[in-house]
Amino acid sequence: MARVRSTDVERSLGRRMRGAAGLAALAGLAWVARDVPAALGGRLSGARAERAARSPQFREGTFHNRAGTRTMVTEPGRNLLRELIFGKQKRRPTAPVPLLRPTGGPEAADTADELNIVWYGHASTLIEIEGRRVLLDPIWSDRCSPSGLVGPRRLHEPPVGIDELPPLDAILISHDHYDHLDMATVRALLAGQSAPFLVPLGVGAHLDRWGVPAERIIELDWSESHHVAGLEITATAAQHFSGRGLRRDGTLWSSWVVAGARRTVFYTGDSGYFEGYAEIGAEHGPFDVTLMQIGAYDSAWPTIHMFPEEAVAAHIDLRGGLLVPVHWATFNLALHDWSEPVDRLWAEAKARDVRLAVPRPGERVVVDEPPAVDGWWQAVA
Template sequence: MITTLIIVGLLVITYLLFTNFYPSFGGDVSKEQQVVYAKSEQFKNGKFNNTNPVPKDLSFSETVKLAFTFFTTKVPNGRPKVDLKATKIDSANIADYKGEARMVWFGHSSFLLQMDRKTILLDPMFGKVAAPLPILGGNRFNEEFPLEIEKLPKIDAVIFSHDHYDHLDYESILKIKNKTNHFYVPLGIRVHLEAWGIPANKITELDWWQDTQLDGINLVCTPAQHFSGRKMNNGQSTLWSSWVIQSKTENIYFSGDSGYAPHFKEIGEKYGPFDLALMECGQYNDMWSDIHMMPEETAQAGIDVRAKKIMPIHWAGFKLALHEWTDPIERVTKTAHALNLQVITPRIGEAIIVKESINTYTNWWEKL
């Protein structure tokens, strides 16, 4: 018994030391910051909460069972047979761009947006794995990007939806922080950015339904139904969100990660219709359907937010669930067609003109 207690104690101490000093875990919200966040309707009992009482807190045995299921279940066609080749874009093309609003997909949920001569990154995760350590995750589906991070020109703004590893990546932040003017995040995420050397005056935190201006572009932090945390002992310590991005001529919705819930209709009523909605579609399972949408729900959420067209995101990047890698895009396009909702399906790196009304994209994922 004594030997067992000593081993357990050593493991706990090792974990605490590792998570406190290994930089990719980020920062921790202080007691003083919690007092400030207590003004938010979403912050209760020291944690951020969804409007609905989800997600369910798993017991230790349930957590172990879920992890065992994920790591031992073989998924046929769980990954592409070959590396997903990205369409390349030149850095000068980005630096000198003065055309109408466009986006470039970097895979998963990461985008480069150019609007009103501003260059904006959404959830710029350029890491090889969606985990704090390389050994804890599988490699991403695209080895190369449309443009390497080091070649990105000046970035006017970076927007994050939440602090999970497939959206907020330590190494990516190190590579872009000195060329980025400002960061826009939901409440709490500043602790990670500040821990990684970003000055407080370059960070704007927002609660749900709060907005701010970026030289005439309206940025609105809107609800999502998800959760947060980068280690076992700081779950729900930071807020998660979706975003509305509005210029005088374009209106974009970025869902972040979210389960299907009434907030989509509320956002659509307040800020729609949207020229383009970037909608989470991938990494789902019945066991966690309250925090990630099924593809059929993704299409319905596009209707709810009053999108003229949707682009499925959160797929074709990482294997983080037990479905085939093409299942999200096949199911969402089928349902969207039945709902008379336009879906665009660009390749990684292919330019997306936000207000373009003609869908010229191919089913590029077939046979890969």
């Protein structure tokens, strides 16, 4: 077999490895060396940087929330690393997560009032609205990480292959964290779909580095809208942060409003609870359905991710109809039990008389006739 040429580190490892296992390990290291820099994304420059600098959200070189926030809060006497390693939480399901393949949607004659939601896992969700298809924060990779070798790994497979998605009219990205913006998935969608990518300010620099043509990148600031395929899509405020490497907040984060002629959808992206939800509800609501982030919360970062009870409060602020939870079940990103987010959400929704649907990954929710909540996750938790 031909000798593998690599870095000094790889050559040192190669002297200790023999056969197929060694070559496989070297190939993996070569992959990391080649693709990790690209996965980190691009940097703002030129016209993109000039536009960012004009944003009300941008000052002193970075984007900011409207209210002061901290990504981490120190809690006296608490050791997060020790809790991560030795904590007693049940952070993974004990049985396979049940997956469904979405059946065919309504006939074309029935799409005028169509509104369905297909949750693929984590935040990756398909909105079927008035005959149009909008995909949110798609990630089909095995890990949400710049590396295929390390980082949080999926707890269930995608219910469908990315090449099995229907033709899309728009792809929305809420922010540039790895569990919402994935290079391999973007490249697959670039090759297999023709839809534009709608992203917050600055995120286009990542797409540009990954080969997405300029005509397929639409960058929006908060309160800016874009019309595509008869839909009005608006970037709205969120309370979060951004960053794919050491530099933080070089790109904006957002929530999204997707409005057709008759139906409206709100998606939180990642966000803490804040007064902006009531403002969005007053300006763009009421919403037929809200897609609410419920997982990956902790008291150590209370202002940038919502607790499940806050997701219900935000849904009410938004004047939402049906609540569908997202951002749970697929990746292990916090210290709570795997099923805790949806258990708490279900209890709070019942207490506040909020309509709720909790689909299995791949299950189509017809918003006007949602399935009853059946606690399916409890059998695998």
